[in-house]
Amino acid sequence: MKKWILIAITVMVLSGCGETDFTPRAIEAETDICAVCNMSITHEEYAAQLIEQDGDHLVFDDLGCLIEHINEMDQAELGAAFIKDAQTNEWLNIERAAYVYAPEEWTPMSYHVLAFENTDAAQQWLDGGQQGELLALDDLYGFDWGNHH
Amino acid sequence: MKRIVLLWTLFLLWPGIGYAESLQQTIDGLPAGSELVLEPVVYHEAVSITKPLTITGVPGTNFQVDGESPAISIENTQDVQIRNVDIEQGDTAVLIKSSENITIEEIEVSEAGQAMEVHDSKTLTFRELLVEGPAGHYSAKGNGVALYNSEDIQVSDSTIRHMRDGIYAEKTTNLQTSGNRIENSRYGVHLMYSRQADLSKNELSENVAGVMLMMTEDSRIQKNTIHEHTSPNASGLVLYEAQNIQVTGNVISANALGLSLQKVKNSQVTENKFYGNQIGMEFIRSAENNTRGNEFTGNIVQLRSDALGGMLAGNYYDDASLLDLDEDGYGDTSYTALQSYGQWMVRKPAYQYFIEAPAVVLLNEMDRQMNSMESAVLMDSKPLAKPPSEANGNPPMSLWRLFLGAMLLALGGWIWKKESTA
Numbered sequence: 001m002k003k004w005i006l007i008a009i010t011v012m013v014l015s016g017c018g019e020t021d022f023t024p025r026a027i028e029a030e031t032d033i034c035a036v037c038n039m040s041i042t043h044e045e046y047a048a049q050l051i052e053q054d055g056d057h058l059v060f061d062d063l064g065c066l067i068e069h070i071n072e073m074d075q076a077e078l079g080a081a082f083i084k085d086a087q088t089n090e091w092l093n094i095e096r097a098a099y100v101y102a103p104e105e106w107t108p109m110s111y112h113v114l115a116f117e118n119t120d121a122a123q124q125w126l127d128g129g130q131q132g133e134l135l136a137l138d139d140l141y142g143f144d145w146g147n148h149h
Numbered sequence: 150m151k152r153i154v155l156l157w158t159l160f161l162l163w164p165g166i167g168y169a170e171s172l173q174q175t176i177d178g179l180p181a182g183s184e185l186v187l188e189p190v191v192y193h194e195a196v197s198i199t200k201p202l203t204i205t206g207v208p209g210t211n212f213q214v215d216g217e218s219p220a221i222s223i224e225n226t227q228d229v230q231i232r233n234v235d236i237e238q239g240d241t242a243v244l245i246k247s248s249e250n251i252t253i254e255e256i257e258v259s260e261a262g263q264a265m266e267v268h269d270s271k272t273l274t275f276r277e278l279l280v281e282g283p284a285g286h287y288s289a290k291g292n293g294v295a296l297y298n299s300e301d302i303q304v305s306d307s308t309i310r311h312m313r314d315g316i317y318a319e320k321t322t323n324l325q326t327s328g329n330r331i332e333n334s335r336y337g338v339h340l341m342y343s344r345q346a347d348l349s350k351n352e353l354s355e356n357v358a359g360v361m362l363m364m365t366e367d368s369r370i371q372k373n374t375i376h377e378h379t380s381p382n383a384s385g386l387v388l389y390e391a392q393n394i395q396v397t398g399n400v401i402s403a404n405a406l407g408l409s410l411q412k413v414k415n416s417q418v419t420e421n422k423f424y425g426n427q428i429g430m431e432f433i434r435s436a437e438n439n440t441r442g443n444e445f446t447g448n449i450v451q452l453r454s455d456a457l458g459g460m461l462a463g464n465y466y467d468d469a470s471l472l473d474l475d476e477d478g479y480g481d482t483s484y485t486a487l488q489s490y491g492q493w494m495v496r497k498p499a500y501q502y503f504i505e506a507p508a509v510v511l512l513n514e515m516d517r518q519m520n521s522m523e524s525a526v527l528m529d530s531k532p533l534a535k536p537p538s539e540a541n542g543n544p545p546m547s548l549w550r551l552f553l554g555a556m557l558l559a560l561g562g563w564i565w566k567k568e569s570t571a
Contacts, residue, residue, distance in 0.1 A: 029286060029288040030286065030381075031381050031382070033382045037363065037389055037390075037411075038382070038384075038387055038389065038409075038411070039361070039363075040287075040288075040335060040357060040382070041288075042287065042288040042313060042335065043288075044288075109341075109363075110319070110341065110342060110364075
C-alpha cells in the first residue's frame with residue numbers, strides 16, 4: 001500500500017514539473033509596459049509577447065521592440081513569441097506569421113511592420129491598394145528600421 | 150377669428166425660421182480675413198474652415214457635436230484664429246490639417262475623445278487651453294494636443310487632465326511648451342522622433358510619466374516641476390534612445406523613479422533637484438552623458454545603473470559622509486552610489502518601515518565603507534560638500550525665528566532665575 005501511495009505522490013509531483021505552457025496571455029492595459037522601451041501597452045492591436053523557457057512572459061508594444069529583444073537575448077531562453085494579427089487582433093506565433101513593412105501605417109513605435117496570418121492574407125492586404133513590402137520573419141532580424149537610430 | 154390670425158402669422162414667419170443660416174453657411178458666406186463673433190448659444194453642428202478667418206466666442210458659446218466628425222476642422226488654409234469657445238463631447242474637438250499660422254486660445258474642451266489633433270501643419274499656437282478628459286482608463290482616450298509631422302508649435306499656459314498623453318508630438322520639429330500643467334494622464338509630454346523641442350516651466354504631476362522622450366534629439370527640458378508620479382511603473386522623466394538632450398534646472402520630487410536614461414547619448418543632466426524619490430536617477434546603457442551640479446536629497450536610492458554605469462561629477466548627495474578640509478567646495482573623498490537595502494526597498498516597498506532599524510543602519514554603514522574601497526560604476530570623484538541651492542548664496546535669515554528664539558531663551562532664563570530664588 002505504501003508503495004502505491006509513494007508512486008501516486010511521485011506522479012503528482014512530476015506532473016507539476018511538466019512542460020511550460022507557451023500560450024500567450026491577455027494584455028493588462030493598466031500595468032503592462034514594453035520590456036524594451038517602457039511604453040505602456042495602450043494599443044493592444046500592435047502588441048507582441050515573448051514566453052521564455054521558464055514560463056516568464058514579456059510584453060512589447062510594437063513588433064520592432066520584440067525583434068530587438070530577440071536579437072539581444074540568449075536564444076536558448078526563447079520559448080515562443082507572438083504578435084497580434086493586423087486584421088483579426090488574434091495572437092499569431094511569429095514563426096508562422098507573414099509580415100508587411102508599410103511605411104505609411106502607424107505603429108506605436110513607428111516600426112511600421114504589420115503581421116498577418118499567412119502570406120496570402122498579407123498579399124491580399126497589399127492587393128487592396130496598400131503600399132508595402134512583403135517580409136518573412138528572417139528578414140526582420142536584420143531589418144533596417146528606418147527612423148530608429 | 151383669433152386662431153386664423155395666429156395661423157396666418159405663423160405662416161408668414163415660417164419661411165424665416167426654415168431658412169435660418171447654419172453656422173457653416175455663415176462661415177462659407179464670409180470673405181477671407183473676416184472676423185465672426187459667435188452667439189452665446191449651443192451649436193450642434195460640426196464646422197469646417199478652409200480660409201483665413203477669426204472666430205471669437207462669448208461666454209456661453211458652446212459646441213456639442215456627436216459622432217466622429219471633429220467639432221471644428223481647419224484644413225488647407227492659413228491665418229485662422231479661434232478663441233473663447235467651449236467644446237463638449239465628440240470624437241475630436243479641433244482638427245488641423247495642412248495649415249499654417251493658426252492660433253487656438255482660451256478654448257475649454259471637456260469629455261472629448263481627443264482635444265487638438267494636428268497633421269502636416271506649421272506655425273501653430275495653442276494658448277490657455279483647458280482640457281478635461283472623459284472618465285475611464287487612458288488606453289481608451291486620445292491626447293490633449295496631438296501633433297504629427299508638424300513644425301514651429303507653441304503650447305503654453307494650458308491645463309490638461311485625464312487624457313492619454315497631455316501633449317503628444319510625433320516627427321515634429323521646434324515644439325515649445327511652457328507654463329502648462331498636465332496631470333492624471335498617461336504621459337504629460339510624449340515626444341517621438343522629434344527634434345528641437347523645448348519644455349520649460351511646466352508642472353507635470355500624477356501621470357504614469359511626466360515626460361516620455363523617445364528617439365528625439367537636440368532638445369531641452371528645463372525648469373519644470375515634475376512630481377508625484379507614483380503609480381506602477383511610473384517615472385518623472387524617461388529618455389529613451391535620445392541624443393543631445395539637456396535636462397537642466399528641474400525639480401524632480403516624490404516620484405517612483407525620478408529620471409531614467411535609456412540608450413541616451415551626448416546629453417547633459419545638470420543643476421536639477423532630485424528630492425524624495427524612491428529612486429533618484431537610473432542609467433541604462435547611458436554611461437556617456439554628463440551628470441553634474443545636481444542635488445540628490447531624500448531619495449531612498451539615489452542612483453542606480455546597469456553594469457556600464459554613469460558619468461557623475463560634482464553633484465551633491467545628502468547621504469555622503471564627506472569632509473572638505475581644503476574648503477574647495479568638494480568632498481575630500483569620492484562618493485559611490487550603492488545601497489543594498491535601498492535596492493531591496495525598490496522591489497519591496499514595505500521594507501521602508503525598517504529603514505532606521507539597527508541592522509539596516511549597520512548594513513548601510515558597511516556599504517559606505519566597502520564603497521570607498523572598491524571602484525564602482527557609479528562614482529562621483531568630486532562630490533559637492535554642500536547642496537547647490539545652499540551654496541548659491543547665503544541661507545535666508547528668518548527674523549521671526551530669531552526673535553522667537555530670543556524670547557524662548559529669555560523665558561527660560563526667567564523661569565530658571567525664579568525657581569532658583571524660590
